[in-house]
Amino acid sequence: MKSFSSSSFANDHAELLDLALAAVSKHPQALFTDFQWFLYEARDTVFFTAASRNSFTKESLGNLVADMVALAPQLTHGFVGARPGQPFPSHLLEAITHVELVDEFDGYPDNWLGKSEDIFVRDDLPLFRVSALVRRGGPDAEGRASMIQVRSSHALLEGSDSALLTRSASASHGVMSDKSNKVGLKSRLAGKLRGWSMTWTYVILANLLSPAEKPWGFKTLALKRHRLRLLANKLGVRQRSLMFALVTYALNGEGAEKHMSRKVIGAAYTMLDGRRNDADDDFFRVRALQAKFKVKDDFVAFAREIDETVAHIEQKDITRFQVMMNSMFKTLRGLNRFWKGLPGKRFWRFNGGMHIVLTLVPPHRTYGPMTHGLMEPIYCGAWHPAANICTFCPGREYVTLNFSMEQRLLPNVDKIEALLAKVEAMDVAPTGRAVVEDEGL
Structure with missing residues (x-):
């Protein structure tokens, strides 16, 4: 199987996209490396959460996900019907985002954390979710209007990706190995x-x-x-x-x-x-x-x-x-x-x-x-x-x-x-x- 980098899917090369689509049509995780496959099969997950001064809506959360996908095209991989590197249609954005109103943020983020088993329930949805808790009365005494959480299969995101996305930088991987530096x-x-x-x-x-x-x-x-x-x-x-x-x-x-x-x-x-x-x-x-x-x-x-x-x-x-x-x-x-x-x-x-x-x-x-x-x-x-x-x-x-x-x-x-x-x-x-x-x- 030919190796495709995540960054390859973010461009307009139709031939590469056709090859990628042909691969994932046979198996959703066909483009995963062996390490990615291991973390996917183990159902390993990662999370990111923090408070925000902004009050999120379903629309603004969907826009955030669209920006995430543009910076981290690997998020478009690994599920049935995936189109690697392409923007998500509205029905997928609707399915993987969630906004909930709360009175206070007491007990968070700990009350929010878990194994994220729901990510793997449906094989026709992307392998990540984005949620927001929004305070009914507006910002609290600390200025927190909402809390946001991103949960993902570990096969798609690692800590360096989270750090890059936090800086609004590209988290596209490309090919991470150095073929010119040979191990003896x-x-x-x-x-x-x-x-x-x-x-x-x-x-x-x-x-x-x-x-x-x-x-x-x-x-x-x-x-x-x-x-x-x-x-x-x-x-x-x-x-x-x-x-x-x-x-x-x-x-x-x-x-x-x-x-x-x-x-x-x-x-x-x-x-x-x-x-x-x-x-x-x-x-x-x-x-x-x-x-x-x-x-x-x-x-x-x-x-x-x-x-x-x-x-x-x-x-x-x-x-x-x-x-x-x-x-x-x-x-x-x-x-x-x-x-x-x-x-x-x-x-x-x-x-x-x-x-x-x-x-x-x-x-x-x-x-x-x-x-x-x-x-x-x-x-x-x-x-x-x-x-x-x-x-x-x-x-x-x-x-x-x-x-x-x-x-x-x-x-x-x-x-x-x-x-x-x-x-x-x-x-x-x-x-x-x-x-x-x-x-x-």
Whole structure:
């Protein structure tokens, strides 16, 4: 199958559009890369929500969606009847937008968050939804006239897309891999072998050991960026390491009782990397890395341990884990083509001993007509059936922490701000080393 970039569909080349239409007429997800296919089959979803000074109507919300589609043409992919890169007709805009009047915004955005299973109920509708809550009495004391939420299949949008759209910039992907930067044959073969082996190991273990579906919950927290910057400098660590430490330490718990692990917290975290290669996915910019954080009761020592762990991982070849994962996605898709019963429903609930996924998305700074009137804090997160996830979304003034996780862990989210205040009050001995700044924070 020929590869088509998202940006290809936004132009007037009739031949490319005809080829794309021919592909999706046979299968709605035919143009998805293997990574996109994996996230679609897992029913992974993402969300974006924030307050606005503007009061939305059904018409203005439809206009917003039209602007989104123009900037992110991948939103036109993946459903029955899709016309890749073409504007939506009015009946589709009507079906995927919703406006509701409310008296107050109490409990939001948390009351609004969920798995977004409704996105996948009808296969003839786009794989995203846009909703607005509008306050009956006009703006409240904080100036909030409405709240807006975008929910999408993760196969169509990633954190960098959300950041670009927030700035009214194009989020069209094109081809994300760099075909001129070749991964060595030895590394490629090793990655493929590990991916193939990992696939069969996971499929077998998942169908034998995968837990029953667990009660799930969603929660958000907004912290001032200035507080995190000052404390990171005080501890001599990256801001990213500090945020990872605050979340994992609070969720795991203090003292003898640990909610995730007594010894090592298995974590996956994501980053953007400009050093693309020919083994990268052609759609996603994000790159996943795997880490193990040694549990320590002393928070300062724990934060510094995480900082050293992250530095050590990123000094090595960070393409290795992603090459293996991409190979795994390709193998899974091939197995699914051979027999639709593979990898099986239980597979998607198996996490392979991973305790948490930590995702730091690019800064979300409002600019231009797309986000006119939008107010901080801005919340952005994700859901996956097997993963406890914390998504960190930095804005100009706030960093929001967006949790999707087992309900048993949610009460510990309330301990994060208390932990932050406690460490701020400590007299901490300096490390004597320069702090490495996180790009974009």
